[in-house]
Amino acid sequence: MTDQDDVVIEVAGATKTFVQRRRGERRLRRERVDVAAVRDVSFTVRAGEIVGYLGPNGAGKSTTIKMLIGVLTPTSGRLRVAGIDPARQRIALARRIGVVFGQRSTLWYDLPLRDSFALARHLYRIPDDRFQANLRRFVEMLDLGPFLDTPVRQLSLGQRMRGDLTAAFLHDPAIVYLDEPTIGLDVVSKAAVRAFLAETNRENGTTIMLTTHDTADIEQLCRRVLVIDHGRLGFDGELAVLRERLGGDRTLVVDLAEPLPALSVATPGARVIRVDGPRQWLAFPATASAAPLVAEIAARYPLVDLSIREPPIEEVVTRLYTSGAPTPRPAPD
Amino acid sequence: MAPVDEAGPVGVLRAQLGAYLLLVRIAFRQAAQYRASLALMTATEVAATMLDLAAIGIVFAHLPALDGFSLAEVAFLYGTSALAFALAEALVGPVDRLGWHIRDGRFDVVLIRPVSVLVQAATLSFAPQRIGRVVQPAVIVVVSCAALDVDWTAGRTLLVPAMVLCGTVIAGSAFVAAASVLFVAPDATVAVAALAQGSALAARYPMTIYGRRLGLLLTVAAPIGFVSWLPALYVLDRPDPFGLPFATRFASPLVALLAAAVATLAWRAGVRRYRSTGN
Structure with a gap:
């Protein structure tokens, strides 16, 4: 109140x-x-x-x-x-x-x-x-x-x-x-x-x-x-x-025991966006829980470590701007 | 610093005066950071003042009279008006730097401090060496008064400091009013400075040298005639060549008040405009 x-x-x-x-x-x-x-x-x-x-x-x-x-x-x-x-x-x-x-x-x-x-x-x-x-x-x-x-x-x-x-x-x-x-x-x-x-x-x-x-x-x-x-x-x-509200992707970073080709995962919306040796980056919707994706990878691959990154606020804000109706741009002050 | 009671206009005035003195001291300290520069500027200022005095002396020595005014009389006119302008310059001269501050955005910082905008503008970039410029006209005033062949009644004697004071207020108001233009046109700094210098130069001589029309215009409309010319006519016990009423010789305090009021209005309009348009 x-x-x-x-x-x-x-x-x-x-x-x-x-x-x-x-x-x-x-x-x-x-x-x-x-x-x-x-x-x-x-x-x-x-x-x-x-x-x-x-x-x-x-x-x-x-x-x-x-x-x-x-x-x-x-x-x-x-x-x-x-x-x-x-x-x-x-x-x-x-x-x-x-x-x-x-x-x-x-x-x-x-x-x-x-x-x-x-x-x-x-x-x-x-x-x-x-x-x-x-x-x-x-x-x-x-x-x-x-x-x-x-x-x-x-x-x-x-x-x-x-x-x-x-x-x-x-x-x-x-x-x-x-x-x-x-x-x-x-x-x-x-x-x-x-x-x-x-x-x-x-x-x-x-x-x-x-x-x-x-x-x-x-x-x-x-x-x-x-x-x-x-x-x-x-x-x-x-x-x-x-x-x-604006969604965007979160990123799951996994460290595997050995370098592998891009993981194929069944979790909806998840996909590998980058591979660098034993480390891989997977994007998944910000609104979804990370748990099923983590469970799937842990079950199928030699998972050593992981971290989750939130979408950068700048990206979120950019999405807010682009989702709005276009209006004439005011002059910079 | 004792806590200042800010109740009422007197309290406000006292508080702003305190801030002014403090900021002047700070400006001096800032200038003193560059010791070599300050020393050089002071030395140049002293040298320029001496040369100026010498030059004036040489000119006056070869000039027995100007437009019917004797050497001492011309020197008195010159000294009193130059002194008024020099004092005004020392007090509020830096307002003409306002344009630069608006241009590069530093003026916003002025508006977030709890001190009058004018007080801050008058101390933005104080040049302490400008105070030296007061010396030369002050010497001329003293010397010319001693040389004048007039009956020094109490009225005449009192009128000399009074006319310098009123002249300072008129000149300072002119500086402030001119600087108000910078809120609209921040690039006009040089034009504003030229106007101030120009009126300072114009006020130094008997108004008759400009001829009747221009002389009257400068005297009444500008109104630089009230800085020293009209009260000086009383001190020198001379008839007014333009035939203005006798009372105008004592009108300087009134004109000073009027000029200050106009300057205040112009300045406020300038600040208001800045705050509605930004930079």
């Missing part, structure tokens, strides 16, 4: 239309065309949720996020974030939210990390004890110690992202938005970012909304996903439900 008091993000019929000027049929004459980047999007997010916001480039993800953080005013519709209208009360909102842009730092480029944090303390008026406690905790969690005194411009992408994360959480925001927080990071940094988000969500109850193209981000962090395409919300629910 959804408690009304619990809702921290409320989007009702949000629409954002941009006016584009295109070259008309007669040259030199430019036509004004209204392009809807986001159309009639509605959803609510409750306190403490981690929500993945998915969609291809230009689908309207950034436009939605920008409306939620007060950068863009919606053309129509109602938005409330922590009870605040982002379009009207930008500064009040700014104190309650944190924002991380994967591709753009909010830190002061020429200052050491430490100074950027100290500046945030003043600009956000963070009480000194909260600031010290948060900083100490985040420095430890993200292992910032070695480069706290390095100017931001000299940091690696992974170090910079960890700094940006800290800056976004220092003022104990109720909601944090992250736009592609793991883009371009190595495996270790990605893991550090995910662990940090999971822990702040668990310990502080921070509501988190993130956009990403990284399957693992979604799988490890988000129970709930929103999928947007062509400016419309196409799915709102649990990741497992999305998978189930």
Whole structure:
């Protein structure tokens, strides 16, 4: 049951239309065309949720996020974030939210990390004890110690992202938005970012909304996903439900005692898709249980080991887009 | 930092002023990261100021009078307007960098901070060495005041700092209003800078050198005549060559308020437009 008091993000019929000027049929004459980047999007997010916001480039993800953080005013519709209208009360909102842009730092480029944090303390008026406690905790969690005194411009992408994360959480925001927080990071940094988000969500109850193209981000962090395409919300629910609804294939990887030709299996829908020495890959429908297939192989062949892979979320999302009715493509924002 | 009570417009103003001073300090620290560059720029600035002073001195030495104005009078006009523009430039000059920030998307970061957009834009890329530019006109004002052959009544004496203050507000408002155009046309940075520099240059001389029509236009419409020309006529105890009412000599505070209001409206319209169209 959804408690009304619990809702921290409320989007009702949000629409954002941009006016584009295109070259008309007669040259030199430019036509004004209204392009809807986001159309009639509605959803609510409750306190403490981690929500993945998915969609291809230009689908309207950034436009939605920008409306939620007060950068863009919606053309129509109602938005409330922590009870605040982002379009009207930008500064009040700014104190309650944190924002991380994967591709753009909010830190002061020429200052050491430490100074950027100290500046945030003043600009956000963070009480000194909260600031010290948060900083100490985040420095430890993200292992910032070695480069706290390095100017931001000299940091690696992974170090910079960890700094940006800290800056976004220092003022104990109720909601944090992250736009592609793991883009371009190595495996270790990605893991550090995910662990940090999971822990702040668990310990502080921070509501988190993130956009990403990284399957693992979604799988490890988000129970709930929103999928947007062509400016419309196409799915709102649990990741497992999305998978189930759209099907796709799961993959069974088997290691045999010896190299064999492609296995012939009788289980419906299952087929070998790749053979590499003693290892073979079999695709089978995501909606089917793996048990009969595994039992059949174990009974008929020298099975040594096996693993099952879920369809990558990217593939699932792609299927969602292609299954929908084609609509005119909005311009990338 | 003591907690600031943000209740009421005064509290808001105080909070934003605090943020402004803090960001100026930070901008200075950022510039100080490049020590060689800062040292070189400061040295060039000092050298340029000295050369400027020398050049002005040479020009004035060969110029007994300009359009009926004596050397000291021309120097006073020049100094007070240049000082107002230099102060305005030091305070809000960096707003003209706004176009670059909008172009490369950094402006979104400005909008997510709990600080006024104008305060942040005015401190985006502070050039601390610009403060040096205040020195030269300040010296000229002091020297010319000493050389002026006028009766320094209390009114005249008070009017000098008052006219510089009002001139600073008018010039700063002009910078901000011009920079508001960048929300619509982010590529117009150079044009906006040229406009600001142009008006600074135009305000330095007796308005009569532009002829009656252009002079009146610049004086009243621009309104750079209120930066120093009209109040200066009172200080210099001269009749108005354009025959404007005597009261216009004291109208600078009113014009300053008006200019600030127009600049605020233009700036707000610019921010609103950015937030409705994105970049």
